[in-house]
Amino acid sequence: MxxxxxxxxxxxxxxxxxxxxxxxxxxxxxxxxxxxxxxxxxxxxxTDEERLAEGYRKRAERSRELAEEMEEASAEATEHLGDAPGWSE
CATH class of the missing domain: 2.10.260.10 (Pemi-like Protein 1; Chain: D)
Incomplete structure (x- = not known):
């Protein structure tokens, strides 16, 4: 340096x-x-509090996107494969 x-x-x-x-x-x-x-x-x-907050907002948004993707994938799997045998809610 x-x-x-x-x-x-x-x-x-x-x-x-x-x-x-x-x-x-x-x-x-x-x-x-x-x-x-x-x-x-x-x-x-x-540490810029606004920059830090923006990072947390982006991470939260990405977490929401991933949760939606997982929900869609789960619904698609259930549609094609049916419920898992012996699965009860």
């Missing part, structure tokens, strides 16, 4: 290199977190 050196401005500002911003999905206006770890300063994007 290449090192990226930047000068700290008089007000403590540093520009995050574009390559790193692009790779980590950091855009202008985003907030980042500064964490001190083993005498180093780590800059990381915070």
């Amino acid at each position: 290449p090192e990226h050196k930047r000068k700290v401005g008089d007000r403590g500002q540093v520009t995050i290199p574009k390559e790193l911003r692009d790779r980590r999905g950091i855009k202008g206006g985003d907030e980042v977190e500064f964490v001190e770890v083993n005498n180093e300063i780590v800059i990381k994007p915070p």
